[in-house]
Each structure stands twice: as C-alpha cells, then as structure tokens.
Amino acid sequence: MDFALPPHVEEYRDTVRRIIAENVTPEMIDRQHESGTFNSYELNRAMAEAGLLERAVPGLGKGDPIELWVLFHELEKSQAPYDSISVALMIAGVINAVGTEEQKALIIPSILTGEALVCMGYSEPDYGSDVASIVTRAVKDGDEWVINGAKMWTTMAHEAKWLILLTRTNPDVPKHKGLTMFILPMDTPGITVEPVPTMGTEKTNATFYDNVRVGDEWVLGQVDEGWRVMGVALAFERGVMGGTSVATPLLRHFHDWAAHVGLANDPLVRERMARVAIDAEVSKLLTQRCAWIAASGGLPGLEGSMAKVFATESYQKASRWFQQMAGPRGLLQFHEPDAAADGWIEYDARHSPVTTIYGGTSEINRNNIAERHLGLPKARR
Ligand SMILES: Cc1cc2nc3c(=O)[nH]c(=O)nc-3n(C[C@H](O)[C@H](O)[C@H](O)COP(=O)(O)OP(=O)(O)OC[C@H]3O[C@@H](n4cnc5c(N)ncnc54)[C@H](O)[C@@H]3O)c2cc1C
Numbered sequence: 001m002d003f004a005l006p007p008h009v010e011e012y013r014d015t016v017r018r019i020i021a022e023n024v025t026p027e028m029i030d031r032q033h034e035s036g037t038f039n040s041y042e043l044n045r046a047m048a049e050a051g052l053l054e055r056a057v058p059g060l061g062k063g064d065p066i067e068l069w070v071l072f073h074e075l076e077k078s079q080a081p082y083d084s085i086s087v088a089l090m091i092a093g094v095i096n097a098v099g100t101e102e103q104k105a106l107i108i109p110s111i112l113t114g115e116a117l118v119c120m121g122y123s124e125p126d127y128g129s130d131v132a133s134i135v136t137r138a139v140k141d142g143d144e145w146v147i148n149g150a151k152m153w154t155t156m157a158h159e160a161k162w163l164i165l166l167t168r169t170n171p172d173v174p175k176h177k178g179l180t181m182f183i184l185p186m187d188t189p190g191i192t193v194e195p196v197p198t199m200g201t202e203k204t205n206a207t208f209y210d211n212v213r214v215g216d217e218w219v220l221g222q223v224d225e226g227w228r229v230m231g232v233a234l235a236f237e238r239g240v241m242g243g244t245s246v247a248t249p250l251l252r253h254f255h256d257w258a259a260h261v262g263l264a265n266d267p268l269v270r271e272r273m274a275r276v277a278i279d280a281e282v283s284k285l286l287t288q289r290c291a292w293i294a295a296s297g298g299l300p301g302l303e304g305s306m307a308k309v310f311a312t313e314s315y316q317k318a319s320r321w322f323q324q325m326a327g328p329r330g331l332l333q334f335h336e337p338d339a340a341a342d343g344w345i346e347y348d349a350r351h352s353p354v355t356t357i358y359g360g361t362s363e364i365n366r367n368n369i370a371e372r373h374l375g376l377p378k379a380r381r
Helices: 007-023 028-036 039-050 052-058 063-080 083-098 101-112 226-239 247-261 269-297 301-331 340-355 362-372
Strands: 119-120 137-141 144-152 162-168 179-185 191-196 204-215
Touching: 007 039, 007 052, 028 137, 028 179, 039 052, 039 083, 052 063, 052 083, 052 101, 063 179, 063 247, 063 269, 083 101, 083 119, 083 162, 101 162, 119 204, 137 162, 137 226, 144 162, 144 340, 162 226, 179 204, 204 362, 226 269, 226 301, 269 301, 301 340, 301 362
Parallel strands: 119 162
Antiparallel strands: 137 144, 144 204, 162 179, 191 204
16 A cells, blocks of 8 residues: 555645635535535536546546545545535446446536536435345336336435436346346436435435336446446445545534634543544545555455445544534534534534445444455345
C-alpha cells in the first residue's frame, strides 16, 4: 500500500479544492438541507467543465479510483451536496465495466456533463439486507421484457434521468442466480415515484413498476448475472465513496463552537475531540486503502466493508459524544438561536445513524468481514 499521492493526483486534488472554493457556498449547503435533495447541478457542471468528473469514473481510462476517492474526500470535508453525483459516477463505472458499447455511448457522456443522474433500484419493501431475495419480476414477452414490482428507498428517483434496476428473471434457480440488472430511462412508461422523507434529512422515494416494457438493449450485463453486477457496484459504493470522511467537518464545527463558548479547555472535551480526530484519520486511511486496491486492479469488497463499518460507526459515536457535551443546545437545529455549532450537531446526530444503514448495514458488513476474512460460518444461506 502506497499512501503517497502521485504528482498528477495532487494536481487533480488542487483543482478539486479550487472548484470547491469557487462554487460551494453556505447557500448551496443550506439548500440541500432545506430540500432534502443532496445534489447541485451548478456544482456538478463546474466539476464537469474542469474535467473532474471524467477523471473520477472507475476504469474509464482517464483517471483511477484514487482520483475518485480524492474527489469525494474533498467534497465531503467541504459539506458540498455530492451524494447524487457520486452515485452517478459509480454507475458510470459499472456501465463501463459490464455495459454494451451502445449503453456506454448513450449513458456515460450524459453523466459526465453533470446533468444526468442515476438512481439505484435494488431494495424492496420486504428485502433490503437480503437483496438477493427481491421479487420485482422481469418476464420475457416476445422481444420485450415486462417488469412489475415495487422498490423502496430509490434515492434521487425524483431527479434522476437513469435507473439501475435489479429484477428477478428466473425464480427456479438459487436466488443469487436468477437476477438481472437493467439500466432504464426514468421516463419509461409504467414507472412512478412517491416521495419518502427520512430522519436524516435526505429525501428518498418508493418507486413502482407497472407493466414496464423494455427491449434487450436495456439489460446491463448478462441475463441472470445481476448479482455479479451488484457486486461491482457495491464494492465501489462501500470502498471508495462510502461517506467515510463526514466526522471531519463535524469535528471542525464542534471545535470552533467549543472554543467560542469556553468548553475547549475542558479535559473531557479535549480527549473526545482527540479521539474523533484519530478515528477520522483511520477512516480516511482505510478508504484510501480501498481506492489503492481498486487502482491496482483489485475489487475492495472486504476492505470496503471494513472502511464503511469503522467510519460510519465512528461518525455516529462522535455525533453522540458532541451532542452530550453540548447539552440542550445540541438539540437545536440550523438557524435556531443558540444552536450548538450552528445546528450541525443536531443534524449529524440524526444523519449519522442513517449512514450505518444505507449501502449495507453494519451487521451485514460485519457478516461479510467475518465470513470472507475470518472464515467464520455463514450467517445465512
Ligand atoms: C436514506 C436511505 C437511502 C437509501 N438509498 C437506497 C437507494 O438509493 N437504493 C436502494 O436500493 N436502497 C437504498 N437504501 C436501502 C438500504 O440499502 C437498506 O435500508 C439496507 O440495505 C437495509 O435494508 P432494510 O432497510 O430492508 O432493513 P432489513 O434488511 O430489514 O434489516 C433490519 C435490521 O436487521 C439486521 N439484519 C438483517 N439481516 C441480517 C443478518 N443476516 N444478520 C444480522 N443482522 C441482520 C439489519 O442489519 C438491520 O439492523 C437506502 C436506505 C436509506 C435509509
């Protein structure tokens, strides 16, 4: 593992920092919390024009996963609305890895402009962790597939141009073997979207599929090979862009507020801040390791689970500690007078638990580590 950034990546990081300094404003950050939509087309366009998006797509040949990690690490530290573009770039990487030439030519350029977002339709009302059991059906009818079912937590479905959709195409084989992934335009007839608010602020959606008819050209990867496509997507989601630097800005906000109100010299407060800083550094290094593995031709499935569990649980612990130390002021929200750290502590206390759920819960990631790394017996079949 080489932690040093090569000169061209340092140059890339400098450009990322410049674009953030020029474009990310307090109003932009405010807008994401008011709307619950973690996206800014303005910022996406600025990053696209500077060539940052093109370089960050895994495997596209113009950059590597180290650049992808650098981009999201910097965006996360600045608290920019980046979640939606990160999913879009990750899916561009998946299309690049397993898509047809037609899909690559049609979809990837639209994502690289920063205008076209992608939502992920994996989870269903009854199947989230056990996603291999999903029941949304795609049935062949002549030259077409007919898709019927419902998905839950289809984040950004209300804005996205594209949808990556996991379906069951063969119910008569072991569950992991009868799945097929589609990539579809969101305006395909038969798709409807219903909003779902969450405690962590981010707006998500339930999506419904009513006799959605599409041709073979929208199958992503091979028929009945959807589980393999999921594996590629999840390795990037957990490993390289897993929301693993969120505690860093929280620490900054808490530190500034503690100094302002005279708490920063309290030994317990200092000890907790030091621990949060150490955990944030470990989270960063675990994530950088994933990026390095991906850049060296590997797939950081196991290491991604390790980074995600450690970083998201440390973030949740930090937000609880800071809320306890802030007392009642830690319960006040953005724009309320006297809110500790301008409301960030209250926000992070609501948002941090959610990060231990999406992209695979901590329990599921622990099972992954236990089974694949420690050789312990399987938790489920
Ligand atoms: C804000 C938000 C955004 C999301 N965005 C998306 C999205 O864009 N696209 C998408 O497809 N999904 C999305 N998800 C869904 C997310 O991936 C699932 O919520 C997650 O995988 C858990 O599934 P579940 O909610 O069905 O919980 P369940 O699977 O029902 O789990 C409930 C509890 O049981 C535990 N558990 C389950 N199975 C096991 C086991 N085998 N061993 C030990 N413990 C277990 C879990 O850890 C959890 O604590 C999002 C979720 C949230 C909250």
